[in-house]
Amino acid sequence: MKIFIGADHNGHDYKDRIATLLRKAGYDVIDEGNISIDPDDDFPQFAGRVVNKLLAEGEPDSKGLLICGSGQGMVMAANRFKGIRASLCWNLDEARASRNDDDSNVLCLSSRYLQPEEAESIVSVFMNTPFAAAPRFRRRIQQLDQLG
Amino acid sequence: MKIFIGADHNGHDYKDRIATLLRKAGYDVIDEGNISIDPDDDFPQFAGRVVNKLLAEGEPDSKGLLICGSGQGMVMAANRFKGIRASLCWNLDEARASRNDDDSNVLCLSSRYLQPEEAESIVSVFMNTPFAAAPRFRRRIQQLDQLG
Numbered sequence: 001m002k003i004f005i006g007a008d009h010n011g012h013d014y015k016d017r018i019a020t021l022l023r024k025a026g027y028d029v030i031d032e033g034n035i036s037i038d039p040d041d042d043f044p045q046f047a048g049r050v051v052n053k054l055l056a057e058g059e060p061d062s063k064g065l066l067i068c069g070s071g072q073g074m075v076m077a078a079n080r081f082k083g084i085r086a087s088l089c090w091n092l093d094e095a096r097a098s099r100n101d102d103d104s105n106v107l108c109l110s111s112r113y114l115q116p117e118e119a120e121s122i123v124s125v126f127m128n129t130p131f132a133a134a135p136r137f138r139r140r141i142q143q144l145d146q147l148g
Numbered sequence: 149m150k151i152f153i154g155a156d157h158n159g160h161d162y163k164d165r166i167a168t169l170l171r172k173a174g175y176d177v178i179d180e181g182n183i184s185i186d187p188d189d190d191f192p193q194f195a196g197r198v199v200n201k202l203l204a205e206g207e208p209d210s211k212g213l214l215i216c217g218s219g220q221g222m223v224m225a226a227n228r229f230k231g232i233r234a235s236l237c238w239n240l241d242e243a244r245a246s247r248n249d250d251d252s253n254v255l256c257l258s259s260r261y262l263q264p265e266e267a268e269s270i271v272s273v274f275m276n277t278p279f280a281a282a283p284r285f286r287r288r289i290q291q292l293d294q295l296g
Contacts, residue, residue, distance in 0.1 A: 042284075073250055075227065075236060097218040101217075147225055
């Protein structure tokens with residue numbers, strides 16, 4: 001399964017660590033940068049690249065992963081796109097709920113307020129939780145893309 | 149200052165509590181529902197109402213507040229709109245960062261994974277933190293609305 005991953009300068013090291021974890025678990029990880037730590041890079045660039053690739057080249061179960069300092073810029077940017085449901089998760093319950101209830105297809109993380117091990121555990125739960133697909137959940141997801 | 153607030157069934161009680169807090173602090177709180185606890189209501193309805201009112205009737209410093217069980221549905225829905233920068237905050241540092249760095253104008257909260265007192269503290273920090281307006285922050289915000 002293809003996973004598209006991106007981060008700005010604040011998220012760079014977490015990105016590389018999570019990419020390694022996912023490759024070991026057998027995922028096909030496509031790194032959309034940044035490839036080095038550049039304090040002047042801008043999070044919307046990496047959100048745009050990851051989301052555009054996910055929408056254009058992703059398989060049905062493919063996911064995106066985006067990391068910046070607070071995670072907030074990434075969740076703002078990714079949710080600009082129809083068909084994207086980006087969640088910002090800080091614990092395992094939120095990762096589970098965002099998959100189970102909302103069929104989230106992009107996980108955003110904060111490098112500043114999560115330890116690397118916490119981020120890795122959240123990624124694992126996110127990747128391994130299916131969408132529950134209840135009628136009320138499907139209805140709300142359909143409503144999402146009628147907004148904006 | 150006008151504050152537009154909305155919640156689904158999971159966030160209803162937090163909404164009423166936070167509206168009371170904000171009114172006591174002197175804000176003009178406009179409640180966009182839900183006005184009762186209806187387990188069949190859908191979070192995108194309330195996100196849409198709050199954001200459309202904020203964009204149409206808000207003053208320059210007006211804010212939106214949205215609450216659902218995990219907060220994830222609300223942050224997906226609100227960020228569908230150009231000009232909206234919705235953050236999902238679980239601690240005071242995130243509230244401060246989302247205002248300081250990203251000029252967030254909509255705060256989303258999880259009723260399930262925050263205690264009421266935590267939610268109130270996050271709202272207070274969010275309301276009282278100005279945007280730092282550094283050139284790099286302004287540049288990234290401009291890029292946000294070129295996405296999607």
